[in-house]
Amino acid sequence: MAGGHEQLVRPQVMTAVEDLMARAASGVLEVTGNPSGAFYLDGGRIAFATASWVPGLAARLRAMSPALAGLGGLSSGGEADDAAIAGFAVQRGYVTAGRLHELIRSIVVDVFLVLTSPLAMDSPVAAIRFTSTRTYWTEIFPRLGIDLIRGEALSIAERMAEQGLTPSTVVARCDLQAPAAVVTREQWALACQIGEHASALDLAARRGAALADTLECLAGLIRAGLCTPVRVSGHGQPSPRVPGGARSAAVRPTRPHGERLPVRHAAQEHPPWLAGLAGPGEAPTADILRQVLNGLRKLS
DSSP: OOOOGGGOOHHHHHHHHHHHHHTTOOEEEEEEESSOEEEEEETTEEEEEEETTSOOHHHHHHHHOGGGGGGGGSOBTBHHHHHHHHHHHHHTTSSOHHHHHHHHHHHHHHHHHHHHOTTSTTOOEEEEEEEEOOOOOOTTSOOBOHHHHHHHHHHHHHHHHHHTOOTTOEEEEOOOOSSOOOOOHHHHHHHTTOOSSEEHHHHHHHHTOOHHHHHHHHHHHHHHTSEEEEEEOTTSSEEEOOGGGOOOTTOOSSOOTTOOOOOOOOOOOOOGGGTTSOOTTOOOOHHHHHHHHHHHHHHO
């Protein structure tokens, strides 16, 4: 299975995964583009997945326990590497098999979200390629069905749309307009790491956290009025989009020196329901995201 650059968009990745799982295939489905990644299939079920926008297994385990800092010497991303990392963590008692399964499911949901959702309008797919091969994943790794993963990913995408968020949406801290705000400890810890500008991609990578959880926290901070999405103005400079028309002097339109988001490129050949939804360099609005989700549901 392979596809040419000009014919591919994100929902086709979901179609490819569904087709392979229906055929009980075993092998690796590779997606190149921005983001890029891979799904590892075993008998029509997902054993693991990776993506360039999603913190890998080693990063997630290191964030769970300081005792796992030594995992920094292992390179997460290859089948043998991730199997070794999982085996090491369970054998040494740093994580139970059940907790590891939960962690892997979280990673797979994040990967499914970023590789199949067209929520970032300028996240092109260069190629989709499946290599049929014998699986080497141990029983330490769960075998996940498509319905569970797709349902969780779509639920996250719906909540993202409500706040006008995507993984690459830049957010900035802003002055609180209300007398007080109630946030969780996790939300407050995330707010302290935002700086002047950051995205869910930046923050998840920095913390070794689930991308979905990071998006949920950012959505809570936006509702609480502690941060706001930043949109690109007509002059190419970031400008704050404060909910309810509130203005904040704490939000600056410039990006700190040396801080960069992942490089992104203009998408090619959108399907009819994506046509005209957003121009290059623009962050999609909440209405646009809802239109995209409606189109995505038709493919599921």
